[in-house]
Amino acid sequence: MENTTLLFNDEMEKIIDAMDLSQEAPVEEPQRQYWFMKKARQLVKEQSEKLGRPLTANITTFGCQMNARDSEKLVGILERIGYVEVPDENADFVIYNTCTVRENANLRVYGRLGYLHSLKKKNPHMMIGLCGCMMQEAQVVEKLKKSYSFVNLIFGTHNIYKFAELVVSSLLSDRMIIDIWKDTDKIVEDLPVERKYPFKSGVNIMFGCNNFCSYCIVPYVRGRERSRNPKDIVREIERLVKDGVVEVMLLGQNVNSYGKNLDEPMTFAQLLTEIEKIEGLKRIRFMTSHPKDLSDELIEVMKNSKKICKHLHLPLQSGSSDILQKMNRRYDKEKYLNLVEKIRTAIPDISLTTDIIVGFPGETEEDFLETVDVVKKVRYDSAFTFIYSKRTGTPAAVMENQVSEGVVKDRFNRLLETVQSIGREMSARDTGKVMEVLVEEQNSQDKHLMTGRLSNNLLVHFEGDTSLIGQLCQVRLDECRGFYYMGTKVE
Secondary structure (H helix, E strand, O other): OHHHHHHHHHHHHEEEEEEEEOOOOOOOHHHHHHHHHHHHHHHHHHHHHOOOOOOOEEEEOOHHHHHHHHHHHHHHHHHHOOOOEEEOOOOOEEEEOOOOOOOOHHHHHHHHHHHHHHHHHOOOOOEEEEEEHHHHHHHHHHHHHHHHHOEEEEOOOOOHHHHHHHHHHHHHHOOEEEEEOOOOOOOOOOOOOOOOOOOOEEEOEEEOOOOOOOOOOOHHHOOOEEEEOHHHHHHHHHHHHHHHOEEEEEEEOOHHHHOOOOOOOOOOHHHHHHHOOOOOOEEEEEEEEEEHHHOHHHHHHHHOOEEOOOOOOOOOOOOOOHEEEEEEEEOOOHHHHHHHHHHHHOOOOEEEEEEEEEEOOOOOOHHHHHHHHHHHHHHEEEEEOOOEEOOOOOOOHHHOOOOOOOHHHHHHHHHHHHHHHHHHHHHHHOOOOOEEEEEEOOOOOOOOEEEEOOOOEEEEEEEHHHHHOEEEEEEEEEOOOOOOEEEEEEE
């Protein structure tokens, strides 16, 4: 089978080789970045020859799957310009792709920068780069300029496509390079990506967020919503499938609002219908799905689909209508429960998971019990439960009636007990069935076992060998052990 992704890489290679470094860099993208990739490759080669070894790079990713996908793009460019990826920070170029959803995420990065400084003292030509959501905060950049002057490169979430250009600037300069954009409407296609898994891949369908939930910093650091052209999305997935990918995860801060800003508007449900047609693609996942935008059309498409996985992550955040209003979630308890009923009626075997925040400012015991009530009515397979923590720069951080630590911890523990008890029951409901599993890896604890994932996102461990990785297998679910199964492969 012709490998279209490799063919595309060969085409990209020809374009990069044809770039004339004696001329000015092109203005148009992505040709401009191809020029800088060639320039960066030349600089990396010169430094590598001086040292008598290849230059190494390491990227540490904090945060969500959007960040993980961004890191794959950075690795793709680094490898294209001559760096060799290594598993730890003892490298010539270390990049932290940062998260800033919670305040302590920032503190972790500052802490690790101290360690990098000690490495850089031993390796003076080492470069340190910082990117991602944390870099979109002005006070963070000021602190880095003042207290962490050994950092070479700082850029944000909007101009990752410029990475090759920024690397060249860093290699040619002794100063800290800072390139932060407040926002952008630009999406640049056809740049390198190095996937973590050969058989599955994340695919960005949109960037940014327009929701402004009162506890969340994301719209301020990721910018306004902008959707990719559907033809570009389909083209990317077709290439991935020809390169061995059987499962894609469509990524966006709120995939349900996909397409609203396109010249020819298209709904998320319509996009899924087009992706469903791609031959060779076996599974489609997506996240995150905001309840306020989940349409009847989407439920119908999911119901009739042969490829969309039987799993929906539907963040609740709180079961109290009063708290939901303070959170600016734009739905209430009744609307959320009605939506769940519609989904379960259409797709009875769907697995629902969620996010819940405990201790939001002003939350009373009655508000908390409303959340527990929703958990009992919906019966989630699992839930990510968070203790509310102030996030500077969000409206909730300055709200009155912040809940005391002792009360929050008590509520959190009670909620966790309810969530886990129900989750164990829900997870066990398919015991004895034979179901399809995508084999992902060799089990880290027992090399005789393989680990795979059901359509509903639960893990299954069963006897097998590494030749099964990336394949879809039929597995009998023999025993549920809380939140995973032990199974037996069925021929």
